[in-house]
Amino acid sequence: MRRHLRLLLIFCLLPLAAWGVERFPPPEFSTDYRLPELLLPGFRPEWLPFLDVAVLAAALALAAWVVLKKRSRVGVFALTLFSILYFGFFRRGCVCSVGSLQNVAYSLTHADYALPLAAAAFFLLPLAFALFAGRVFCAAVCPLGAAQDVVLFKPIKLPPWLEHVLGLLPYLYLGAGVLFAALGTHFLICEYDPFVALFRLSGPVHMLLFGGVLLAVGMFVGRPYCRFLCPYGVLLRWTAPLARWRVRITPTTCVNCRLCEDACPYGALHPPTPVGGARREGRGRLVLALVALPVLMALGAWGGYKAITPLYFTDPIAVQARAIETQEADTGASTASTAEKPVDPLYMQALKQRRHYELGGVLFGLWVGLVLGGKLIALSVRRRRSEYETDAAACLACARCFGSCPVEHDRLARQTEVETS
């Protein structure tokens, strides 16, 4: 009986709802009761983003100075701890440079989204510093790198072929991250950020586990996330080789003593190449690799085209549109009248999104082909080195290798002499 009454009540009230009138008009109290004020905590102060940017710039400058001028591993370590505390635990990981690349991609495809200053600065400042001082951001400023750096104890050397393969993952991850950010569906890189859950001390269990596993692996494999996943690292890889001041193991001249050969835990140190071998050697392979590039890109584009529909169906808009379609079917809309019915605005949105997927899927496939082909070309080009050289693209500027160089020890000894005398 009561249920019937309630149903009756609802039907009586529905017309009111259409007019935007309250079902139960707010009462006029005869007592002196006053409406409680709705008090909600305000957002963090507006100057906080500026502080973040200032701290970032200062930390980058300090890192560059400590690595390149002071050549001090202790200094780098101290800054690492600071970054874990400030950018990690205090700022709780957001916004970070790695994630900011998605904000940039999103703002480029969504005119209604204004890029916040903090996101733009976090994206650009480390790249700008990399143009002059290499990857000092990775050295001690990035909280994700810092967390892995402090747990590295017993680095083992990965077989070079494995390093080559794993080194491709960041490129693919970057492509996927930019794709989904530009489509406006996911911030993939943030969703699968392994350490941000640790910094927040809460998060989905699988992400906490992932972070824990990466840290455990990171005790023996130097910085697995930075080297084999980080998409922002790809951008830094492109800019760091242009650096004006680079990390050099030896302060003056290399004596080829081989003492530093195993000093780099991140595979960024290349030994000199053996002398000899014909100049023409391997030229045919290079030509083959150059021919393979467009083939791989075409294959990638084809694969990307094939993946459009399945990819689209994972999109939240597609999921929602599907739910509405089912709902429409359930409410008994006869198929004959569907043509006359106005099209739900969400369907139009879904169609637009579908078109974006068509473009994005093919572009992503092209990118995968380009990455694979490019790597094959890179592996077919012979490089010559006469001394131990740091790979500017891969060097994370952690300053670990300096201590292995006898010339550096000599320099330090002389410096102490000068200071004491």
Added chain:
Amino acid sequence: MTTPTREPEIRYATALRVTLIAALFVLLVSGTLAVHYLAGQLVNPANPVKVTALRAALQKNAADETLKNTIRDEDQRLRQAYFSRHAFATEGVWLLLGGVAVLVLGIKGACHARRQLPYPPRHDIDDPRTVAAYGRKAVLAFGAVVAVAAAGFIVGLRAPADPAYLVRAEQAAAKAERAKGYANAAELAHNWPCFRGAGDTGTADATPPATWDKTTIRWSVETGLPGKNSPIVWENRIFLSGADEHKREVYCYDADTGALRWTRSVAGLSCQDAGTEPLTVMADTGYAAPTMATDGRRVFAMFANGDLACYDVDGNPVWAKNMGRPESTYGHAASLLTWHNRLLVQFDQGGSADDGKSFLYALDTITGEVVWKVKRPVPNSWASPMLITAGGREQLVTCANPVVIAYDPKNGTELWRAECLGGDVAPSPAFADGHVFAVNTGSNLAALDPGAKGKVLWTAQDGLPDIVSPVSDGKSVLLFNQDTATCVDAKTGQKLWDHQFPAAFRTSPMLINGTVFVLDITGVLHRLQLGPTYSEAGTSALGEAVETTPAFVGTRVYIRGTKHLFCIGK
């Protein structure tokens, strides 16, 4: 005593112990947290299984006090468990963090104590060529893995082909896309988009039948509300409007069959200037005098009360507004015209130019919003604007008392003006061979050069019309006043001939492929050849009074009689 050499060993041992203890602690805490987490999965106040079951039981036995107490106890237990677990997890995480910090320091210390001097590696340097060769193979293998994974993804998530909603959305989007644009000049010229053909110039290309009579009428259909507006034609649709004192309607007929495709009623538009007095117009003008216009996607209709409505060609309303009730002695009559995505409305009103009420409007065809408007120094007029290309640019030529003004249709900039008219201006201008001919009874027939800032070339005063617009082939200009036609030389204004017909004329003559077609009010169509002497090529009688200008499209002629709409031709 410890010797300096043994000091690192002691430090190492200490660090190792710290490390071990910290590791044990971390394991313990994380283990506890994990167990706690798993057990906590069962404590979910948002989905209280037991309480829900108990509540269901209470529904059946509403008075059971012990059951109520059981529910309350269970509820409280659940809530306490939830919040205490949460508090425990928060504290546990901090403990874990502290443990990890100590662990890291311990291992660091141990490593530091056992630090060894670097030693040259015993192995040889790998040959980079071998490394690269392995690398290439590995990359290729990786590529294969990526391909298999992608194939697995595509096949595994095999989704149906485009779902129905996407197809529907696509159709709607295509329709919206079509609706967005406007027809180009060639399309406009192939149709009859406004009064007196594209541009409202009085000349058009068509091949109407040379002779016809009542029996060769393709179809005729009764029209709705009365209207003195002429039919316009877009592809296989004919549009008309009609109105009386109370109702305003827009009609769409099928050009092939004459069937009424749709009719729409224009109503409910608020008008601020309406006042309380009913709108009165002269019977000869009526409530729907302005001829409609189309840009090929939408049609526009205007009425004597200032209502302006826009529908797409299928009759879906796009926008409607009231422009304000026109203060017009005989009733508003200027026909509509489109230019690109603009609807041009010559809105002359008021008894005197000093009233400042006359404007030329350009409205966005899609939204109906005013894009630009310019004030016109004229009182009410009844002539329609004309769109021409002269002097290398498009010009909108308007006639009123006392000036002919040309505007840039893009932004309303005035291009030129010529003072040559007077009185209540009703005839629209004509355009031929680069010259504009403006005329009104009691003032002048003026030939203007629109390429030279509207310079008045000559004026003449013979046979000036009061309603009917002139027509010209560039050599001569033909005027119809009441039942008399007067032909003057287009170069000099000299009268060539005049001729009296049995009936008067209200419709505007059209120059179709060199022949003038004009209907008198009894519905007799006269075909005249322009030249130094009067020459009639033939007549055809419709059998119904006609006051509107026919539309000539292809091989057909569409004529709106006072009661019927006729289609003549194949």
Added chain:
Amino acid sequence: MTDEKQPVSRREFLGMGLRGAGVLVAGGALGVLAHAHATTVWQIDPEKCTQCAGLPEARCATACVKTPSAVKCVHAHAICGYCKLCTGFFLPQPNDLNTGAENQQCPTGAIKRTYIEDPYYEYVIDRNLCIGCAKCVKGCTDFGNGSLFLQIIHDRDHCTECNACAIAVACPAQAIVRVPGTAPYLIKTSFK
């Protein structure tokens, strides 16, 4: 550096050019892209929220990276009807109109019901107890004025201000939107 007096090599010159261009691009991009005022936060649009109708549990309660969720119920008293039989407070077909657990929607007892005057009762949310399950919101929106609704609470104890809101991805109605950081709440002012 010691090699300053040496003539600039081609490689160095190229490097300098690229660096200069890079800095220009970075500076220009920062100027064009960045908007100091544009800091945005995530918020639930109450008009779009469907209280996860048809789902066993509201995603707002489960998808947040925080436990309990940073989403809390908020009460706009200005549009509240002060009903005696509040459908946000009471379960459908309550046993009795009292605060017993057998009658309450709220699983954590976060709604405080106070008698004001006949027949009006005041309802206040205790945010420390609320877990964002939306049960009361659903009751109030379906049958009442909709004065109860969910909001993400923006202070250090609640929202961690994730760059990508985890709930926004999970929301079936896509009701979680970016709003300016200076006006972080979307408060209901009328019944729709």
